[in-house]
Amino acid sequence: MFRFLTQLGNYVILLKKVFSKPEKAHVYYKQTLHELVYLGFNSVGIITIISFFMGAVITLQTAYNTENPIYPTYLIGLGCRDSIILEFSSSVAALILAGKVGSNIASELGTMRVTEQIDALEIMGVNSASYLILPKIIATLLFNPFLTLISIIVGIMGGWMAGTLSGVITSEDFIYGIQYAFIPYYITYSLIKTLFFAFIITTVSSYHGYNVEGGSLEVGQASTKAVVYSSVLILLFNVILTQLLLS
């Protein structure tokens, strides 16, 4: 318990350093653009591929589990849409990003720490936490909602392709299903969750990477910890946010 509180305290102290006034706004702006490409744009590929196949699998699973004449087939499209919007594109995609982006951030900062690059920034009088972490937070908060939207679109497209190509549902029924009883707030709910998850992934991973002590072994351990802690926190906040936003 004491260790947990110490870690929580150190995390809060790090965040305080991160959100202090930047030295030079234009340097941070350039760094944020770099992170947008590095952490955001470079994640489009994996999110697209996984969303497409998950959409396909959700459609096929729904179809095989609702094989009953009582249920109208358009419910397959509806199930696919709601599963993707409510859970997959925000929560599951966040878990995937925790693996990709989280380990990336932790290993980058950890390597900078053990090779004294962070010390070099401090010696120059640069607030290293703010310079290195703040652009990552801004970049993920800006770009992850787009990733979620891309995931929703591609996931539903994957479901439509799998459903129509396998013959479990007609194109008309699927399209009717994804339009049926649509609640636009679900998109808002999904995007709000995405923002929270983006903040968790970036800050928790940065915390573990920034505070590495030792060598390459510890960098690897920090990377693993970043993914594990981010994932657990995402799952925990998923429950809390769902209760708060949908109840």
Next chain:
Amino acid sequence: MIKVSHLNKSFNGQPVLSDVSVTFEPGKTNLIIGRSGSGKTVLLKSIVGLHEIDSGEIWYEDTLFNKLDFNSRKEIRKEMGMLFQGSALFDSLTVEQNVRFPLDMFTDKSMEEKLDRVNFCLNRVDIHNANKLFPSELSGGMKKRVAIARAISLNPNYLFCDEPNSGLDPLTAILIDDLIKEITLEYNMTTIVNTHDMNSVMKIGEKIVFISDGYKCWEGTKNEILDSDCAILNDFVFANALAGQLKKSKGKPDQSSTSS
């Protein structure tokens, strides 16, 4: 001038530096020497504020550095340049961007002025046509020289070098030593160099502080070091086979060849 007074530093209750007091003079190459694990790097990192000390005082001119908060320290840190053991160049930036970095952060110069300064600093350390290279494309000696160029880009008053010769061949090590010495004189900086290389000691050392097991055991000049009656220091100085033989034959290294 940098003055360290009764400095104590421990890690997890284990003392690493005990009651270290020393004054580092401006315009001179001050050396901290000692065996590996003696506390040299901890002393250097404590002086620059990378380690918080347990007790004692660190003065930069008339400012008590260790009592300043982060923002107040920033002003003094802009006067510092540091050469790290592993160079600590930013991997994601090119040579030019690395040297330009302090200028981007702390000056309002135009890009043209900044590039002029970058090229001046790189020429000063004898690096040519490498502006667009990344640190991973440089040799160990080149990395050190680029790190020196970055350290002097803001015309600092204080230069700190942590094991500047580690991992370098003897000839490159001499080049780096010469460069540190020349730059110190040229900019009248207070330079502190951490080393366990006796060649560096005899080549560039003007004021030498010997640290052993966290204590300051000896302080003096490179001429005095050969006549010291400090047994631990003599063990360290004459550990080198050639120096040991010279001592046995009651000779001393040729002063003319070691003086700069």
